[in-house]
Amino acid sequence: MAAPTEQLDYVSFGTPLELLSEDEPLKRPVPLQEQTVKDDRGRIKRFHGAFTGGFSAGYFNTVGSKEGWAPSQFISSRQQKAEKQVFQPEDFMDEEDLAEHGIAPREIMTTDDFASLTKNQIRSKAQALSVLAAPIPGATVLEDLIAASSYCGKWDGKKDKFRISIGVKLLRKMGWKEGQGIGPRVKRKLQRQRNGAGLRLYGCSLPPEESDKSEEEDDAYIPENVTFAPKDVTPIDFTPKDNLHGLGYSGIDPGKALIGGVLEEHIHLFSVESERTSNLLGSEGYSTTRKIGVSGQAFGVGVLEEEDDDIYGTESLSRYDTVIGEEEPGDCMYGWSAPYEYSKKNAEFIKDIAYAGKILEGFTKPSKSLSIKKIYLPPELPRDYKPVHYCHPVMSTSNTSYQKSSDLMTSCRQMERAALQNSRHQMNAVLRRNLIEEPTLPGPSSVFDLLSNEAKKRIKEVKQAVEQKQLSQSLPSCIQTVSTDEALRAWQNICGNEIGTFKPFEKIPEKQARYEKYISKLKQGRSDALEASLDSQMTEWERGREREEFVRAAMLYKPSNSTLASRFTQGKHEDDSENVYVVPDHEDDLNDKEAAVKMKMFGQLTRDAFEWHPDKLLCKRFNIPDPYPSSSIVGLTKVKKDKYSVFNFLNVMENTKPHLKQSQSDLSTNQKPDKASIPLKSNRQSRWDVPGKENDKKDSLSEFITFARSQSLSERQGSQPDSSEPAIIPKEQTAPTLDDLEEKRPSMDLFKAIFANSSDDESSSEGDGDDEDNQQGQNKSSLIKDPTSLIECQEPSKNKTKETFSNQEECQPTKSSDTSENLATQEEFGPRLPPVVPYGTVSLSSGSVFPETIKRKYKEKQNKHKPKMDHKQKRYKKKKKHRKHKHKSKSKKKIIEGCTSSSDSTESSGSDTGASSSVLSTEELLKSIHFTIFTYGIRFIKIACAELWPPAGSIT
């Protein structure tokens, strides 16, 4: 084909376009805005028009804002006046700009006045060179001259060149002159010596003898009191060698070469710029005569020059060391080796040579060396030394209270004092406290203070047992038998069910299991209980320890559990915080107030005033100035209290005693629901209903406790008149005495009834409810079937109904205004609303298929009969739900209030839910109250939750 050959004929330039395949979608050309140029750092670079000198703008290329040069906003209001801002160019520059444009970073530097000259050396060198390179060499000399004469200079531009560093200034003030060395003035002789040292000699020099002679001659006519300034010192040159020249070689100094050979080069320690010029000018006295003028190879010898020696004067070659080989020994000065002999005149010097480099001037080498310090080895420790100090052996093993331990320590101290009179290391914190007569810390020093006397006694026994064990240093097993026997004795008579009430080793389940095993064996009266229950796989040491712990725990927990266990249960949740906020409750002394009310002594006795902070907005809305403008509190001021403090709850306990009656009666109805003969007037009564019993301020907790006690007693003891709690008596068959309560534990049945799964009760109650429903259904059907019978019901036949349902509740005035369903599902709180006598119009509002009369009558009937039970069921269920929510949300709030209000709620709920469900309500109550005891491993008190809401429901 022709095509390929044709192609070959063409010469192509550039890159060919990619061939488009038809399958591919057309590639969209890169839009203009995406075609970017990036700089070396990968930032997008923008072009800024014709000249690039402007500062870059925008992020990366920016002034710090995305928009780059965004117009600044100007906001000025009455409250905030805009400030005038003055911008400097630097405000719009980033570091890069500052670097690029040579604007030095702002940092603290020494000013030129104080800066050392070394930094300027480069610059000065360049300057010097430029001077030489100038068309007229030395043209700047004029400037230098002028500047030197007025060096404090009006020529700011040149100032740095002629400035004198502050050091030089100071030296001058002190009388130093240029060319002199620094230091105290010296006598001639010394100076000469120095001269010799400092002199730099190249090539052949005069023999020293001669020079000495001449000096001596000089000495002849120099008076003794004349002192000389020390010679200037040549600074050691530390410039690193960075060229390939030979050591010590330096190129011909153009400055010197130009002027001509400087016979005696003198490097000043404090060479000043102006000095250089003076060198150039040759005006200074010590240098050879120099003349101003242009000199150098190119110009030949000037008219003004006297000699033409230096016409081709380089630095005189004579000054170079041309001789290879050792210098003459007499020459004594410097060669390539260190000076080994300075002068044979001074014998001392030879000695010093070794130290020549080290000894400072004015110091001499000591004649006699110091004696070597003797180092003593630390004493050897005795073999049985222990680096740990034990305070007292008793403390380590026995668990005495702090107070006791301190007593012990004080008694020990008498003994110890004799031995260790002054040893402060022997003291412990208690001793020190006693020493400085610091008072003991307030409050219970340990949990043991909270224990009863009985428990303390037992602890003491344990302690004694352990002490005995320590005293008799016999085998551990036989010691244990002492305490083990005791534990056995203690546990044997307990044929109890309360194994797991207290779990001292709850953290380690295996250990707890072992402990329980041990306890159970103890109960069986087996003497080998301890050994049998221990884990044989453990090491001897571990077993020994556990043995001890178990015995002690058994001793401790047994006695206490009968008294404590009835009150406390294990905590279910970890407490997340240490403190609770509690409103300081001043409203607690109800007894006094009740008395005051009874005596009609209103006023101070019945009034409490609290600081109360209204919300700021509330004040504003009320048009009232805020009484506490600076406070941020809203509401009552709160007090932070320790969560675990028992005192938080004491006021709860206080007025709780005498109120058992109601729950008792509830209970009794519950237990004997069949017996309608029991007077049950209080059954349906809430706080609203029973004004006469208002002073029964109940507390759920105490109620429960007393209830539980009495219950157990009733089962165990039979009836007994109660002397301590007269308020309870009237309806109670049995009444406990407090002492008995301490000892006796309620039977397990009770606890089962309370704590065990309530399914039985529930089902039974549900069954009841079903029965009721059925009954109602029957009622309903009968009602519907037989409308004539309704007339009876319509009449105020309260007595009749009362008889029928007397064990349920008192017959309430009926409400017919609502539909029965409403009524049934309604939650009722607080004071009852008065009833409305049925009237015909009601039914008009409710659309129903029944004939009016029937419906009305049915409603009445319902109100009288059915709703009672129906309500109870539904409400009960509802309440249960309700409570769940509450438990979740409110459990940690307002503990005390919860408690107090829960009393009411219990009351009402107990009465409210009626006979069948009163147990359930009690149970819920119990569930709602958690005690956690925490004492010495036992959990302590926490009332986690209580009913917060006021009494539920009183109306039907």
Place this chain on the structure above:
Amino acid sequence: MAFPQPKPEKAEMPSKLLRTVDCKQGAVRAVRFNVDGNYCLTCGSDKSLKLWNPYRGILLKSYTGHGYEVLDADGSFDNSQLCSCGSDKTVILWDVASGQVIRKFRGHAGKVNCVRFNEEASVIISGSIDSSVRCWDTRSRRPEPIQIMDEAKDGVSSLQVSEQEILTGSVDGRVRRYDLRVGQLFSDFIDSPVTSVSFSKDGQCMLSSSLDSTLRLIDKDTGELLGEYTGHKNSKYKLDCCFSDKDTHVGSCSEDGKVYFWDLVEGSLALAFSIGSGVVQSLSFHPRESKLLTAMEGNVQLWGKQSDEEETVD
């Protein structure tokens, strides 16, 4: 020659039935005069709130929007707004003219027993069975209350608002007075559950009725008992008590179907008249005249002085 001040006319208590209105809204839970006494509000158990001209017995407007019984209501100072509360746990702010719900305040955990505007109707204060008193802002649109006063240990049954104070009566047997200006809470122990509280017109005294069938007049500043009024029956229900228009008498509902009035100073029973056989649930005294509204069951009765003429409108 100075004339002696005319002897103040002896206040005559309303005892003549002027009108009976059947509200047709179920049981009337509360009846309230408006601010000037020309109209009244009735709270029905059929979830409706009604505005009446009690003198002529005309229903002016019915406000529906509550989800349960309406338990209390109040009118604003300019008669432009109403607030009501009910068993549906809400407090509703109404527009009088249009009958629309302006705001519905939710937050109470139980039914709301009582509600009042403050003087400028900028705050609605409501007391609930959940033992809290909540202050709702009517000016802003924020849904949560300005402040919650939860000091009561039991349900709040009644409250009154003055220029600078909030007076609450609670079932825990205390009358609490929150003084905004002083920044203090005064809590007076009555012992018996308080069903109703009231400020005297001069603002010096507080009246509380409680379930021990006693009205107590308490000095506001000291908490001292100034008077005790007994004779009526109030042991179960939340019944209202009131001062008369000139603070000469105190009145109370009773469960025996009567209304009782006592002389404030002497404490003697001045008047007791029967209204019906049921419980007199609520009453409201005219702010300036000797007129009384009582609510029993589904009816509202207007009472006036004997000299008042019975207005008749058909």
